[in-house]
Amino acid sequence: MKKSLVLLAALTAGCSTDPPQFLPPPFGPSGPSPIRLFFPTGLAKTSEGHLLVANGNFNHAFDGGTVVGISRSYLDSVFLLRSAANAKLDCGLATTDPGFDARCSQQIPQEQFTGAAMIGNYAGPLVLDGTGAAAYTGSRDSGTLNGVRIDPGVRVDAAGTLHCLPGAGDDATKDCRKGVIDLQPFGVDGPYGMVAGDTVFPGETTPHPALFVASLIPHIEDISSGVISTSSSVAVLNLQDPSQVFFRLQVAQAFDISNGTAPGPIVFDRVRREIYLSGCYQRAASFGAGEPGTGLCVGSSNNFLRMMNVDSGTAASTVWVDLRSDVLSTFTTQLLLADPDPVTGAPGTLWATMRNPDALVRIGLPSEPSVAPRVRQAIPLPIAPADMALIDRGSASALIAVASQNSNSLAVVDTASGDVVAQVGRLGDSPFNVAQISCPASADYADSACLAVSVFGACRVALIEVSKTQPAATAVRALLGSCP
């Protein structure tokens, strides 16, 4: 009898039609494997200073991506490495350079990962909730919002500090690919840009913490005689429980000035009570096979900045400002608010990284409501600028660090002069996202800002020190991880 049961079980297994699972490391693909980075994109610093990295799985080598954590103590230790001459490591040198220190390029020790959790594919920017207890990123192929719970501590137990949020997957196996919510029913087919903020419902006075999630993929409303009509929405989610949708903001409709195109990055202006979006993506049969794909707008003659009030619910309307007469780009990769008014706190500047032309663009946000935002300065940048980070220097002008995707470098711009005051290279293939992290508590780093840059094609994170007093001394301090 026992033998029969075994035989039956074997036959049943043999008849299974489920395809094999290729889980991402460390969960697979064939049994547990070391944690590593693969197509890293989004970055976030936890409240304890650990670095979270979203792995995008862009080549579909696995059945999903991951979010992994790297401990602050390890990052500190790498920043503090010294050469034989007792100098900080300069890891921007060519590997063939005699001065290149082999410790510059290293694998992250397994014990220095604070945890790992599975998420969907194509992770984009990583956003923390207000308390730092959860991190979110979108999956553009499924329309899913991924959510990972962050437990305090370095590594509480063998399970690590990263877990699935309730309802977002099987926490026992760290399989959070189910996601917090499918946003496609809300017109957000390809969640990408997202920002934490708040909203006040009409009739109320208390702001509700909210997560604004924009879609890179326009939503198809109709296909008539081969003509695709699309719209684009921003889902406004309860930041305390993003499975709840407060409402959706329609940022583009099929027959408005944008032709239903979708934006890229998004930022939140708490004082003006607005979100700003920029960039242009469209759907076309030529971009996809079968289903219409999504790509950068072709032949567009506008460079729209879109603005929407966040306290009007679904009644909010989009305000459009065309920036193209000053800068002829249609491709915005990131936005960043700066220069708050000392009285009202309203930001006076919206920085944008744009491509073709490759530039860091300063957009003035006048305090006079009759005056529309306009480009005030266009600073040329190395090829294909991507994400950026603002580095505050107190009474001195702020710096902005910009990753340059196609030149494998990071440029540092002085916002007062508009000059690129530092540029470090050899980060690896396609630097993408930038996050400011904590510097080591060392006198050596007292006047520095420390940055982590996800290097998409090189499966690594680059650590960079920016001197606040001498920005030209910006240097690469480590290159962590590599592709197999």
Add this chain to the structure above:
Amino acid sequence: MTGRAILLLASAAVVACNSAVANSALGEFSAPTGASATGAGDRDVLFIANSGRDGLRALQLCNTALLPNGNLSPADTCPPNVNGQFIPAPIRVFAATIETGHRPIRVAGVRLNRTDGSAAGVALAAGVDATVAVVDARSLVETQLTPGAVPKDILYLDVGARTVDVIAANPMNPDLDVETAAAPGATIPAFVATTSQLVVLDVGLDAGGSAQLPAIRARCDLAPVVPTRIAVVPGSPDLVYVADGVGDGVVSIVTSSIAGGPCTMHRISAGGRSVKSVAVSPRWYDGVRVHGPGDLLMMVVEPLAAAQPGRDLDPGGVLFAGTGVDPGSPTDPEFPEGVFPIPPFPSRDTTSERMQPLSLPGGGLMQDGAFLRSVPPRTAAVSPDITPCVAAPCTPLYVGSPSTAPTHNYSLLAVAANSDGGSYFFDVPNRRFVNANLYATDGDASLTPVFSTPVFSAPNAAAPVMLIDPLSAEAGVTHNSTWRAIWHSPIPGLDRRGGTVTTTDHGTLLFTPALTDFTPWQNDPAIALAPGDFVSFGAYTADPSTPAACQDTVTRESPYRFELPILAMTAGSMELGTLPDVGASVGFHPDAPCKFGAVAEVRTGGTQPWLVFDGSTARGRVLPDNTFVAHERRFDYPHSTYDPASPPVASRDVAFTFNIVGTNTIPRSGFTWTVTSGQAPVGFNDTVAVAVGGLSTAVTPYSSPRVQSLVFTSITGGNEVLQANPALLASDLVLGLVAYR
């Protein structure tokens, strides 16, 4: 780099001057910026900062004078097949990267001669660190000619602080008005602006005729000036102009006064604006006298920081100014110090209003500027001026209009690079853009702005009519734009706001939005939000704590069905009137007590219900008599003449006027019309290639005994360099415009 040509379709000129098929060498540019030429043997080498690749590119330009008939001289040893080609890398299909490191931004070519009289120039490159890279141009040229040879090492001079700009005071050939080399073995002064100092260098060759580290002659502290660019008088090392990126205008510093400590500076105002680029005029000829060099400044000024309600944000632009230096008339300079007066007032007029910055009629930010070589009048052909021009003005520019005589001569031209990727020419003495439409018809007729017919958004038999007065338009003031006049318009920046509505004890409603302060809209004169304006509700949320009748009233409402007048307002709330029932028409008058949530669209009303928009900027409200005067910022002085009795002063900068006849009843309906400035600034850009969009940052004029005039524009954001021949532009599809990528 075998010289394999790539075929490029490019277009010159903004207006109608399209085309140009250009053969160009591959430069593999990544964010090119500053450029400058120096001599090396039998040719010039134009060094271009390839900032994205931490190096320079070196473009070879043969420079031996042509024969009077325009043919090559038999004595010219520069091979024609290297002209316009980059010095190659060891793998010759690629351009050599001259690795100066540290993101070079600015370059200065220093023209030096060896003791044998042969040219052996040096390039100085300034980047993001505290060093100046010194590149030996001669060895680069010789390396490509001699198998196995290697170029001289790049030298680095530490100047103590981050470099901002570098320039060399090369001598000028007094017969040709082109740069020439120093006497054999002599040094040439060069100047470096760092973030804090002006440093004077003496640049020379070593005993072997190669580049050596320059000697620092002197330095001085620039504070409070924050330098952005520096310039010297062509052919003279005696005076340096420093553009101030924070203060007003530029400062001049006498070289001999530089001796440590604070610089002794004299400031030339730009009308309160800071300056991002400065250039000094060369010697020039206007048919009356020979001017300069050094009597004029070209300043590219920054946008004004402050916004003016009802106006779009200022873009900055180009100003021309006198330096007050006039060797021919030192006590009564033809161009006294300061920004030019507005036309038609002569340059000596120091009391009339000053000119406004010149900018494009449709947008864009001027980035960098330079003067072009002024062609001297001659009776016989002398290279590079093969076509004799007996009387000034003699500097040719292909304008394209009229078709029968598309090329015009000017006494002094300047060119500026713009953020839209184009470069545009200026007729300097006339303080205006070179404008194709000026020549299109007689009497400046083609300069007149053009208006489309206003289209009403809700056509009906009783619709109002808009009448634009075309005679009120002013060339040089009226911009290209799309305008709207909206009746009961949503108020920009405020348009829809969520809030709470409660009934009051005196039959009105109180709307209180969350986290909104109305003060900016009340204080903005172009909007002037005030009682009399309207609110229309677009969404309702019933409050369960209120009486059922209230809830019922709210839940039955539809969006934007009615407008309620604003009776009074504070910074945080609006008191609204109710709407009584009239016959069968249902009003809106909830019985007290009632409280509900609503999204309010705030609209213009009262005695001035029309709000006028220029693009996205609200210009103001139509007056109660239904007239509107559109004031705009002047961007050019395009007319051939101006009446001294009615000069183009800023207070009269009226773009056009209109009035609206009839009444409107449909909220948010209105007129849309487009305005075309009538101006066609002459310039060039690349509108076809991959680099569309551009973002030009640096413009470099070039002349030599062979080349009358070329302009190199670094399309930094498009990763290419455009070479333009001003005399040809779109008229010559091969030589008019060449793109290097």
